[in-house]
Amino acid sequence: MKKNVRNPEQTTATIDTSVRDSKVVTQPPQRKTVEPQEVPAQPQKSETLDRDFSVLGKNVNKKDAYEKVIGKTQFAGDMKRPNMLYGGVFRSKIPAGFIDHLDISKAAAIPGVACVLTYKDIPGLNQTGIIIKDEPILVENKIRRIGDAICLVAAETEELVEEALNAIEIEYDEIEAVLTIDRAAEADSPKIHGETNLHQSKHLFCGDVDAAFEQCDVIVEKTYSSGMKSHMFIEPDAGLAEYVNGILTIYVSTQNPHFDRGEVANMLAISHNKVNVIQAATGGGFGGKLDIGVQCHLGLLCYHTGRPIKMVRKREESTMVSSKRHPMTMHYKTGAKKDGTILAMKIHMTGDTGAYASYGPAVITRAVVHATGPYYVPNVDITAEFYYTNNPMSGAFRGFGVPQISIAHEGQMNALARELGMDPIDLRIKNAHRVGTILPTGQELTESVGFVETLEAAREKMNELFNDETYQPSAPNKKRGLGIGCMWYGIGNTGLPNPAGAFVEVLGDCSVNLLVGCADIGQGSTTVMAQICAEELGLNYEDINVTYAHTMVTPEGGATSASRQTFISGKATQNAAYMAKQTLMEVASDYLKVPAERLIFRERKIWDREDPDTKMTYPMLMMEMRRIGKLALGVGSYNPKTTYLSPKDMSGIPFEVYSYATAIVDLEVNVETYETEVKNVISVHDVGTAVNPQMVEAQIEGGVVMGIGFALFEDVILTRGRIKNLNFSDYIIPAAMDAPKIYPLIVESEGEAGPFGAKGVGEPALIPTIPACADAVENAVGIHFGNLPILYIDIAREMNRKR
Amino acid sequence: MRAFNFFSPETVEEALDLLSQHQDSIAVIAGGTDLIIDLNEGGKKPDYVLDISQLKELDYISESDGMLHIGANTTFATLEKNELISEYYPAIAKMADYMGSPQIRELGTVGGNVVSASVAGDSPTVFLAYDATVVLQSKRGTREMSIEEFNVNRGKFRCQIEDDELLIEVKIPQANSNFATAYRKFGKRKSLAIVVLATAMRIERDRDNRIKDARVTLGAVSLHPMRSPKIEKALIGKKLDMEELEPVLQLYTEEIDAAIASRPSVVYKREGIRGLAKGCMMDVLEQYGLV
Amino acid sequence: MQNILVNMTVNGEPISRETAPNRRLLDFLREDLGLTSVKEGCSVGECGACTVILNGKAVTSCLILVGQAIGTEVVTLEGLHGEDELDPLQQAFIDAGAVQCGFCTPGMILAAKALLDENEEPDREQIKRSISGNLCRCTGYEKIIEAIELARDRRLNK
Structure with a gap:
């Protein structure tokens, strides 16, 4: 009867809700909601948190902002070297087949062409991939997608690169392209890798769903889907490679320099310390610069020519070959009692991972683990299958599958609320995760669960902005609707180790060198690390210089993905700073004759907490350090406390902490032209501790607009594996006039994990707006849309079908 | 390059x-x-x-001989900011307002837009409604033709221009108080949007506020903007009153069905066109002070 | 192909360079003059990252042949600030937190600069319209709009 009961009190075949309620801690720790202030004419760097921090919680200026506003920041495409070559890639024009004949001789003979390389020129491993190494750096024989790299060209000018690429002759032996997952699953379909097209399948279960559904008063069953999306970072992929003192040095627009280093070294069969990957300023990533882009190609060309070489992808090339968001279909069956208590969910989802795995395994795992939404569900059965196809490679894109499944779990909550006649926020509060909640994986939430507070703050703001009398459409031909969406998001990689490190040295003048591996792609991790470091050391923000994402110098940082850097690199930074501080504390303790644990380090001063007059300045301390011959050095690392997930039922601890969020979307649909306009969005995020509230807001605002794009604008159009809308002219991301007024709100929840209790917000920022948009459209026009994006054409079709 | x-x-x-x-x-x-x-x-x-962007002599907007003359080098930004246009040629003003982006409007010219004659272009739909004439010049001389005649593909061009010709000017009959004009466009976002669907109209009224003459054009439903004699005929004689005009909207849907029945986009266009057309009608009534 | 002589004023300095005519103003500024704040994001005039101010107007430099810009005055982000003082827009972008990845930033600031030079007191809608040709994927535009409002107010000594 009972299957894998993780918590006998909670997951029995006959559900006793009172048992469950008694297990849920109803009094979460004290939290505070902070509403950001309007930007004043003279920005105040005022204390917005009531915590006793001197640097944390302050809106300090971003470390990189000055160089960026004066135009001095060097992106990889801006770099130049004497004697530099330009590189280009010859790519497949068919989605599936074999190379029948390839002739590079004409291209290689063009004066000014330095080399034309094929897979035969790779001395080491011709395989790349973040999780499964299934993508050739250069195709040997089999073509799996449009845009597969076949040859590389290096030449004196960009024009010559073009000329050489055009001179390469190829003949294909084309085979059937597998373009749908239905076809991929069939026994007789061509196999893209190995013996099966099934990339991965997952099964997460707890309790007994079948028995639980029998106990339910209401069951809602619906199918949802989400199309392929493109990151459309504004800077196309770019990089420059050169030898510096015998070390192959690659400056590149990337989210994961340490991974890049290993892939390039393995390809060349050289040790990892003979490759130095330095992150160039990176013009956005959103997951699309996690895979190997130009790194290996640059490395190979530089290795063979010995000359500096630059590659800058054209926009179309960048869109064609960088990873895409997985298209997914999700079937949900949700059962609840009359009072709204959810008892069971049965979920099946499928996804198209395209030609290569990329982050597919991470997406499927994370989607399954998050599939119930931020709600306690005692009986769960979730199955998922991802398939290989000859479509573009799907991979990481802000949220790793959670944005997709949020459409479904929130669609279900809203449908359930309608069915039950319940207020959708009340329904959510009733079922919300709290401290003490047991997840379907068996993990118990022990701290930092601020979900209910996000719901309450969203409701409060909504009531403040809108009331029944004034909430009217702006014109007779418009319908207006409010929608709600929520999410939870595990910080860091799912059930896998993902450590990051940091080095700290406090110099004699009290300035600090902080070295972190963490790639800053504009989100502001460099600033965050400096704030954390300064806070821990008791120095000022301006005292900290951060060197980041430079593999010869900085320790492993892991990927800037999974909203993990503030939490993991931040904790590593704090640990490194603390190690340095321990030496400082010993010396200060001897000098001041005060036990080390009583010392306060703050704002360049050190004093005895019990006798503030017993004090010294930081410069005095550093002088004392010098006198006795000590160095203030620190090494720190952090790996979140997780466990591997059981292959049987996915039980385990996938994440150490989770962020939570609620969004309210206010939009109008013109019921004559079918144009949708989002007018206001409230987006409330539990971030643990806001290290830099202004930057948290900035993440939320960017996420809101990307979420609107996801829900209402963006869709990759595929024809036989070919992306038709490769540029901004037809892949429509929102522009300024499409952006609403945004109210970003921050909730802070308490926890021991993370640096000063900080979690992550990068991906959460995107997610709740998406289902909230779908709900708002439904509330405006009275039609349920389960397939996103909801485009004007869909609204026109459905409204007139109904008519 | x-x-x-x-x-x-x-x-x-x-x-x-x-x-x-x-x-x-x-x-x-x-x-x-x-x-x-x-x-x-x-x-x-x-x-x-x-x-030809340096040819200052082609950058003008003027009224003479009962016509409005727009030099080929007039940019959309110039149109957007021109008082004559915003006061008396509301459909042109609206078209210029929503075309491309601020940067594109500074660069893009009327001549270029008319000669490119893109399916998704903004100006051809409007100029057709205004009964525009294009002026072409070459070493061989000057010729004029209606924009309707001009918008026919010839060789490498999507219009009737000859290899040695320059488009010099677009001219339209001068506005008067009996004319009202409107343009509505649907794009996929509020800026940087090519035309998904557009419609324009020029209405001439009589003393009793009935429609004396109508020119109605549809954009992005065929290779070039098209006029709809069917809709025009239905409008003529109608009282300038929304209630009386509204039944005509169904004809727009019929016209779209006839033009692009088999295109996937028909799903939207056959419905959306009524909204755009209604918007035009409202603009017209407003210009006449009838709302 | 005959080279052309390009005379123009760039960031207040007269320049005179011979260059190939099959170059866009974008290429000329980036490659010939090394003004790499001018970014190439799409090459089709959609993203606005290559925006410069030409004779007082914001334009996309990827859609102008260098020969078409002969005799003009061009301003790039490098030319906005003085020796020791930033332009109010540059300072406001820092203060309002309007900079994330920074790739759209040069174009955004220049589009806003063209606006404020023409209309010293634009409202929020006019500001949004002025940057409606500059795509940003990071910020959701909110802090950029706030920065422009802040710069507007500071310019007016509000």
Whole structure:
């Protein structure tokens, strides 16, 4: 009867809700909601948190902002070297087949062409991939997608690169392209890798769903889907490679320099310390610069020519070959009692991972683990299958599958609320995760669960902005609707180790060198690390210089993905700073004759907490350090406390902490032209501790607009594996006039994990707006849309079908 | 971008000389918003590029002889900010307002937009409703033709321009208080949006506020903007009153069905066109002070 | 192909360079003059990253042949600030937190600069319209709009 009961009190075949309620801690720790202030004419760097921090919680200026506003920041495409070559890639024009004949001789003979390389020129491993190494750096024989790299060209000018690429002759032996997952699953379909097209399948279960559904008063069953999306970072992929003192040095627009280093070294069969990957300023990533882009190609060309070489992808090339968001279909069956208590969910989802795995395994795992939404569900059965196809490679894109499944779990909550006649926020509060909640994986939430507070703050703001009398459409031909969406998001990689490190040295003048591996792609991790470091050391923000994402110098940082850097690199930074501080504390303790644990380090001063007059300045301390011959050095690392997930039922601890969020979307649909306009969005995020509230807001605002794009604008159009809308002219991301007024709100929840209790917000920022948009459209026009994006054409079709 | 020789004449005469001399392999650039993309992507490989953006004599907006004359080098930004246009030619003003982006409007010219004659272009739909005439000039002389005649593909062009000709001017009958004009467009976002669907109308009323004459055009439903005699006929004689006009909206749907029945986009266009058309009707009523 | 002589004023300095005519103003500024704040994001005039101010107007430099810009005055982000003082827009972008990845920033600031030079007191809608040709994928535009409002107010000594 009972299957894998993780918590006998909670997951029995006959559900006793009172048992469950008694297990849920109803009094979460004290939290505070902070509403950001309007930007004043003279920005105040005022204390917005009531915590006793001197640097944390302050809106300090971003470390990189000055160089960026004066135009001095060097992106990889801006770099130049004497004697530099330009590189280009010859790519497949068919989605599936074999190379029948390839002739590079004409291209290689063009004066000014330095080399034309094929897979035969790779001395080491011709395989790349973040999780499964299934993508050739250069195709040997089999073509799996449009845009597969076949040859590389290096030449004196960009024009010559073009000329050489055009001179390469190829003949294909084309085979059937597998373009749908239905076809991929069939026994007789061509196999893209190995013996099966099934990339991965997952099964997460707890309790007994079948028995639980029998106990339910209401069951809602619906199918949802989400199309392929493109990151459309504004800077196309770019990089420059050169030898510096015998070390192959690659400056590149990337989210994961340490991974890049290993892939390039393995390809060349050289040790990892003979490759130095330095992150160039990176013009956005959103997951699309996690895979190997130009790194290996640059490395190979530089290795063979010995000359500096630059590659800058054209926009179309960048869109064609960088990873895409997985298209997914999700079937949900949700059962609840009359009072709204959810008892069971049965979920099946499928996804198209395209030609290569990329982050597919991470997406499927994370989607399954998050599939119930931020709600306690005692009986769960979730199955998922991802398939290989000859479509573009799907991979990481802000949220790793959670944005997709949020459409479904929130669609279900809203449908359930309608069915039950319940207020959708009340329904959510009733079922919300709290401290003490047991997840379907068996993990118990022990701290930092601020979900209910996000719901309450969203409701409060909504009531403040809108009331029944004034909430009217702006014109007779418009319908207006409010929608709600929520999410939870595990910080860091799912059930896998993902450590990051940091080095700290406090110099004699009290300035600090902080070295972190963490790639800053504009989100502001460099600033965050400096704030954390300064806070821990008791120095000022301006005292900290951060060197980041430079593999010869900085320790492993892991990927800037999974909203993990503030939490993991931040904790590593704090640990490194603390190690340095321990030496400082010993010396200060001897000098001041005060036990080390009583010392306060703050704002360049050190004093005895019990006798503030017993004090010294930081410069005095550093002088004392010098006198006795000590160095203030620190090494720190952090790996979140997780466990591997059981292959049987996915039980385990996938994440150490989770962020939570609620969004309210206010939009109008013109019921004559079918144009949708989002007018206001409230987006409330539990971030643990806001290290830099202004930057948290900035993440939320960017996420809101990307979420609107996801829900209402963006869709990759595929024809036989070919992306038709490769540029901004037809892949429509929102522009300024499409952006609403945004109210970003921050909730802070308490926890021991993370640096000063900080979690992550990068991906959460995107997610709740998406289902909230779908709900708002439904509330405006009275039609349920389960397939996103909801485009004007869909609204026109459905409204007139109904008519 | 392939190599070419570049000419930037200062007079129309000079430009026409160069055109006639190199007509086999010369590309004319005005605002550049279409041509440079073609050159950069290798879609066009001319030996010569003739820049006409320096021809100040083609940058004018004026009324004379009962016509409004718009020089070919007039940019959309100029149209957008021109008081004559915003006061008396509301459909042109609206078209200029929503075209491309601020940067594109500074560069893009009326002449370029008309000669490109893109399916998704903004100005052709409007100029057709205004009964525009284009003025073409070459060493051989000057000729005029209606924009309807002009918008017929010829060789490499999507219009009737000859290799040695320059489009000099677009002219339309001067506005008067009996005319009302409107343009509505649907794009996929509020800026940087090509035309998904558009419609324009020019209405002439009689003393009793009935429609005396109507020109109705539909954009992005065929290779070139098309007029709809059917809708025009239905409008003529109608009282300028929303209740009376509204039944005509169904004819718009019928016209779309007839034009693009088998296109996937018909799902939207057959429905959305009524909303755009209704918007035009409301604009017209407003201009007449009838709402 | 005959080279052309390009005379223009760039960031207040007269320049005179011979260059190939099959170059866009974007290429000329970036490659010939090394003004790499001018970014190439799409090459089709959609993203606005290559925006410069030409004769006082914001334009996309990827859609202009260098020959078409002869005799003009061009301003790039490098030319906005003085020796020791930033332009109010540059300072406001820092203060309002309007900079994330920074790739759209040069174009955004220049589009806003063209606006404020023409209309010293634009409202929020006019500001949004002025940057409606500059795509940003990071910020959701909110802090950029706030920065422009802040710069507007500071310019007016509000």
